[in-house]
Amino acid sequence: MSSSGASGTHSRIRSDHATELAEDYVEAIAEIAESSGLCRAVDLSRHFGVSHVTVSKAIGRLVRDGYATTEPYGPIALTSKGQRVAKAAKARHEIVYQFLLALGVSEKTAQTDSEGLEHHVSQETLKAMQDFMEKEEG
Amino acid sequence: MSSSGASGTHSRIRSDHATELAEDYVEAIAEIAESSGLCRAVDLSRHFGVSHVTVSKAIGRLVRDGYATTEPYGPIALTSKGQRVAKAAKARHEIVYQFLLALGVSEKTAQTDSEGLEHHVSQETLKAMQDFMEKEEG
DNA sequence: ACCGAAGTGTAGCCGATGCTACAATTTTAA
């Protein structure tokens, strides 16, 4: 049943991975900037639990791809493109999180799983999750 | 709410990625071997839509990590460890797929999304999905 | 003003996942 039409599906998954970390980063940058006024590399380093070098390189890719701007020894800011992506990612994340809670999953697991799942959920599935929650509440 | 206790969650997601492709491979190998008797590199190359070199390297890692065995110019076979992983992956995949269908998602999307989601669903969430389906049917 | 601490940058390493190009082997067909 799932032998999949060769490349189609799997290649989509792999290209998702390319943007997955970028989305995690812009989401984190938006979050940190909102809560503390500005976002520095060290904040991201702590948030993700990786070295500041890893963060520095990731920021470089974000800047290269037009998601963020920064200056030497300065804080990181999102471009409008980056803000758009962050907003969408946060919305998706929130839907998946609330959906998992509605499914009966614990808060801890919902939080963990939603971070892993949010990048792989299509619009159609997101919509189905929302419909389910409306039915539950309505 | 989701600022996450620093490294914990995210590092889990990243280590998941390390085993994700391995799982995709063993799942595909089991599938192909079941349907055609044996699995060769070219089958995987076509299945995933990647070059035979990429497959060759991936197989090398599977062999190194004890999931598969092979000989020069020969087919690929799963070890018992590989078969165990393949079976578990297939089961998870099937649950997620059927759950998405039960949620009201189209077959096409369910197939695509389930491949992306299967590696990021915890046992607890899988259980919740099964409970949901039982409730639906019962 | 200065020194130490904190933060950032840079060099250089590794493994994973992808590729092209070319060599070697195996299969298939004439």
Added chain:
DNA sequence: TTAAAATTGTAGCATCGGCTACACTTCGGT
């Protein structure tokens, strides 16, 4: 049987995401 086609192996390259070690800048406190 033997030549062509299909398959697999190898060499070499790129990017991404991770690291340590060391250099540099900025910030805070005395």
